[in-house]
Amino acid sequence: MKRTLFWLNRGLFYFLVVFVVVYSVFPFYWAVISSFKPSSGLFSPDPSFLPIPFTLEQYRNVFVGTAFGRNLLNSLIVAGGATLLSLVLGVLAAYALGRLRFPPKNAVLYIVLSMTMFPQIAVLGGFFVLLRQVGLFNTHAGLILSYMLFTLPFTVWVLVGYFRGLPRELEEAAYVDGATPVQTLLRVMLPLTGPGLVTTGLLAFIAAWNEFLFALTFTVSDVVRTVPPAIAFFGGATPYEIPWGSIMAASVVVTVPLVILVLVFQQRIVAGLTAGAVKG
Template sequence: MATSQSGAKARWALIDVVVLVYALVPVLWIVSLSFKTKETLADKNFIPREWTWQNYADIFTTNQFLRALLNSVGIAVIATLIAVVLGTMAAYAIARLDFPGKRVLVGVSLLIAMFPQVSLVTPLFEMERSLGLFDTWPGLILPYITFALPLAIYTLSAFFREIPWELEKAAKMDGATPAQAFRRVIAPLAAPGVFTTAILVFIFCWNDFLFAISLTSTTSSRTVPAALSFFQGSSQFEDPTGTVSAAAVVITVPIILFVLFFQRRIVAGLTSGAVKG
């Protein structure tokens, strides 16, 4: 028994290590590249022989990156807020009310989630140009909300369905108005769900490259993922790999910290909707 158990443990450990290495090597590679000097960039060493902060200093001195970071944060935060507020209301209605057109609403939101975004880029480009939204913040916020809403509605309605309806009835019987019942009973219970959804939506907006590259043309609204592709060295022959890597690390770190910090809540959130009880 004991040997077979330790054997199983060893097997699992091996599998875990393989998965971790597979997932983390590219990330560590980028981190490593970002600390290398221009001369050692292509030396094929995993651990830099010469460490430098120069790449980081470079990206923060160029206006291009800071402006892109501001765009990214602004656009992602606004899109997340709007999507979560709308999604909360829609999900609550879907979970609690029986209204005409409920199935259609759910079906359409599923349709949007499945629709290939690439096929919408060209029409969106034309529409935004004629509406004057091209290369503006709303020009990105609007499509982000559209594509984040199904995600928000699905996650949140699973959460709301988890909250027993009887709690609301109990609150009513205890003398609460509908607003009080929502504020003091439903909202605190739904908070982890709203939070999880907000993080997922934020990551979706933060990571988007397709819309960011297609619907922007200047630094006024270009987000970091798109801006990265425009990084270039000071001359045509200079390799921007170091600065691109540094920028990639800079925009990844907040997300990693965010997720690590709220890991337990996100995991609880993702599973609590899936399994009853």
């Protein structure tokens, strides 16, 4: 009796495990499968759960004669630019906030923290006006600048944590050897925060890569427009015809690099994500 109960419990548990995995993975699996099917296979009353018949036609449709390649490049420029800029600024600020004597430290941290809470929508109108005033509307630079709103505070906040975690002795040893604070930062502290920089940069990049509201509002032409709004507006030959196959192909193209990055850096991302969340 007890044995049966044990196996019943065990069975139920593994059923739940399988359910969680299928629930998490199936939608993406379905998108991948759909992207490899010809239209006849997609719009069928009895769709196959394997990519049969198999075709690369949808991928050709995404790239040939469209601006999608350009959109991808724009996303790379904007997300890469925003990540680099916030890492450079973030490292400097976080070092000062985490290691140096700086009386208004808490005030600055509070300002940065409150920025992470900011709903983007609340500054949409103000930012729109600002970008037009300075002539950065519908430019890469304008979009990068607007992304500072969420990538910079996140970077500062997480890096302050990393800097604080480093042992005091290292810094003191450097000072004893006659190093200036700037030398200490560049030669001693920065190499030690390497893993932290990678994680923080990766999370900032993902956030910028996925951003939709600003990209939708502050860009109007495909020369600047990034991937998320491009996918949202992916149209067919006529308004009545939604090219689901191509949309899925485009979705797979932008998601696969992210999924690979996340799987490779899994441990670090989970740590960075929880640190960032718990602290801000």
